[in-house]
Amino acid sequence: VLTTTEFDTIAAISTPPGEGGISIVRISGEEAFDVAKKLYRGKNLDKVASNTINYGHIVDPDTHEEIDEVMLSVMRAPHTYTKEDIIEINCHGGIVATNRILQLILSHGARMAEPGEFTKRAFLNGRIDLSQSEAVMDLIEAKTDRSMKAAISQLDGNLSHLIKHLRKDILDVLAQVEVNIDYPEYDDVETMTSKLLREKATDVHARIDQLLETAKQGKILRDGLATSIIGRPNVGKSSLLNHLLHEDKAIVTDVPGTTRDVLEEYANVRGVPLKLVDTAGIRETTDKVEKIGVDRSRKAIDSADLVLLVLNASEALTDEDRQLIQATDKKQRIVILNKTDLPVKLDVDEVKRLTKPSNIISTSAIKADGLKGLEEIIAKMFFGEGIANSQNDVVVTNARHIGLLNQAKQALEDVIKGLDEGMPVDLVQIDMTRCWDFLGEITGDSYQDELIDQLFSQFCLGK
Ligand code: GDP
Ligand code: ZN
Numbered sequence: 488v489l490t491t492t493e494f495d496t497i498a499a500i501s502t503p504p505g506e507g508g509i510s511i512v513r514i515s516g517e518e519a520f521d522v523a524k525k526l527y528r529g530k531n532l533d534k535v536a537s538n539t540i541n542y543g544h545i546v547d548p549d550t551h552e553e554i555d556e557v558m559l560s561v562m563r564a565p566h567t568y569t570k571e572d573i574i575e576i577n578c579h580g581g582i583v584a585t586n587r588i589l590q591l592i593l594s595h596g597a598r599m600a601e602p603g604e605f606t607k608r609a610f611l612n613g614r615i616d617l618s619q620s621e622a623v624m625d626l627i628e629a630k631t632d633r634s635m636k637a638a639i640s641q642l643d644g645n646l647s648h649l650i651k652h653l654r655k656d657i658l659d660v661l662a663q664v665e666v667n668i669d670y671p672e673y674d675d676v677e678t679m680t681s682k683l684l685r686e687k688a689t690d691v692h693a694r695i696d697q698l699l700e701t702a703k704q705g706k707i708l709r710d711g712l713a714t715s716i717i718g719r720p721n722v723g724k725s726s727l728l729n730h731l732l733h734e735d736k737a738i739v740t741d742v743p744g745t746t747r748d749v750l751e752e753y754a755n756v757r758g759v760p761l762k763l764v765d766t767a768g769i770r771e772t773t774d775k776v777e778k779i780g781v782d783r784s785r786k787a788i789d790s791a792d793l794v795l796l797v798l799n800a801s802e803a804l805t806d807e808d809r810q811l812i813q814a815t816d817k818k819q820r821i822v823i824l825n826k827t828d829l830p831v832k833l834d835v836d837e838v839k840r841l842t843k844p845s846n847i848i849s850t851s852a853i854k855a856d857g858l859k860g861l862e863e864i865i866a867k868m869f870f871g872e873g874i875a876n877s878q879n880d881v882v883v884t885n886a887r888h889i890g891l892l893n894q895a896k897q898a899l900e901d902v903i904k905g906l907d908e909g910m911p912v913d914l915v916q917i918d919m920t921r922c923w924d925f926l927g928e929i930t931g932d933s934y935q936d937e938l939i940d941q942l943f944s945q946f947c948l949g950k
Contacts, residue, residue, distance in 0.1 A: 494571070494608065496522060497600035498592045500585055507580035512588050514597055515605055519572040520561075522596040526588075527559055527576075537563035545576065545588050554591070555584040569605050570612035610931065616647050617931025621885055625709055633758030633870075634708040637882045645881045646888070647930050649698065653691055654932075657923045660687040664916055680912050684919060688902040691922070695896045698883050702892075705884035707792070707869060711753055711762035715787040717815060718797030719807050723825040726852035727797060728763055731756065731862075757866040761793075785814070793865070794818040796842075800849065801829035804837060812841050820845040821864055827851050891925045898922035 496516025502509070514522055524532050529543020539561055545554045560575040567573045578585055593599055601607075603624070610620045622641035629635035640646070660683055667680045716724045731754040754761040788794060794815045798808055812822075822842045824833060828851040839847060846864050850857035883889055901918040 494611075496597045497604055497608075498522075498589060498597040499600040499605075500589055501575070501605075502580075506582060509577050510580045510585040512576045512578065512585065512592065513600075513605065514574045514576075514592060515567075515569045515571045515600075515608065516597070517572065518596045519574045522592055523559065523574040523576075525595045526591050527557075529559065532559075532561060532574075535561050537561060537566075540577075545578070545591070547587075547591060548595070554587050555579055555581075557588075565612075568614075569608040570614045571608060615642075616644070618646050618650070618885070618888065618929050619644055620931075621887070625884060628709075630711060630753050630760035631708075631755045631758045634760055636880075637705060637708045637884050640880045640882065641884065646883065649694075649881055650926050650929050653694060654923055654926050656687060656691060657919060657926075660684060661916060661919060661923070664912060668912065677912065681906050681915075684902060684912070684915055685906050688899045688906075688919065688922075692896060692899045692903075695892050695899070698881065699889065699892055699896070701881065702883040702889045704870060705882040706886070706889070707759065708882060709884035711760040712792050712869060713790055714761045714763050714793045714795060715791040716763065716795045716797060717788060717811055718823075719799070719805065719811070722797045722799040723850075723852045724797050727795070727823065727825065727850065727858075727861075730852060730855060730858050731761065731763060756862045757870075759866055759869055761865070788815055788818065791818060793868070794820045795823055795861075796820055796845075797823045797825050798833060798838065799826050800824040800831050800833045800835075801826040803832050804834060809841070812838075819868065821861070821868075822847045823861065824849045825852055827856065828854050888929050891929050895922045895925040898925060 494516055496514060496518035498512065498514040501511045501513040520532055525548050526545050527543050528546045530541050532541075535541055541559045541561065543557060543559055545557050546552065547554060555578045558577040560573075560577065562568075562573040562575070564570055564572045576588060578588055606615075606620050606623050609615050609623075610617060615623075619642050622638050625638035626635060626642060629638050663683060664680050667676045667683075716728055718724050733754075754763055796811060796815050798804070820842070822838060822845050824831075824835065824838070824847065827849045835847075846868070848857055848860050848864060850861060852858075883892065898918050898921040902915055902922070905915040905918060
């Protein structure tokens, strides 16, 4: 077990780079107070209570130059973010002063922290587990209120809690199997043990499946729903994009095909983060610049979870439109009939026939008509019934967790297969233990030692 004393003292500027009203320099570790005492002129830090904020100045001890007027937060181990002593210096937000304070800290006993190192310490010092540490990052990067809720739930340990339950159930059965193996003189031990393993494997398998069912939506919440707006030049893609973003991020022009830069922006559609990609549309063209756009547009279709196919309702359907309908046929798609403020010349029945069973919606980007309806369709398509199958609001959002859950599931399938084929119980046990290990990697538990300790304690109780 690692203890805080094995770590050196680290420091970093914890507020975003650049000028601001206030900047915070954070120090964590055994020497945090000693370092601060060398630089801080104000109250006696040995005497101030934990979790207080104290007025004073930062002074260069070598030159006696006053660097900044500060408020200094004092947090004593172990009830801190890292479980170590923490000092946070709130200084005036200037870049120069903030950097000088950091430099002074670094030349008086602290080391520059690596990215994420404060959170890493929270993990290594046992305050949060691995999945909770990952949730901290997700929380920082959350794009919508829904994403944030998923991250907070994970940070609160709801996922960890479920995983720990699954692992405990597996350990219990493994311990029982050990006990059974120890009493081979009993009749039917083998049948009993197989039955036990099969029941538990089936049960845990079903619970993992339930978790995995939330993963698709979870991934959307965390990484965004890759959404491509596809359509011929000038049908109104950029205008629609602007509405979805609720601000003027894309360049809208009157010249066909001039949206050359592939834009990537997040839009918040009723809590669903859409990662929007605007493209120049699929066209056969000799124009070199345009061609990049076309290639990217094909790529944009491939990588999209959702395609918004825009057609110009004020013109008849063209061959290019038909090509685009075909190119997006395999995708989750919403067909947008734009420019409906103008006289409609599009054969809507033909479009319906060609794009079935996709959702179709009429809009006028210029009059902002039909956009609420579009947002409604998107939200319904992906979060119609809320989060699928969630147990206590748990949503699996992280690709690493998804991978490990799938591996754990596979190991359980191996257990069941082994039992079906009459494999010896000690071999089946290995697959069950593998499942336990995979789940442990989600929470970052040190599995080998724990397994032995746990088995031993259970074993004694059983005897
Ligand atoms: P894009 O090339 O597909 O991205 O199309 P833009 O969004 O750049 O729009 C091309 C032109 O069509 C611009 O002049 C827009 O003002 C206009 N436009 C976009 N949406 C509508 C609409 O719903 N109705 C009308 N009448 N014009 C529109
Ligand atoms: Zn455009």
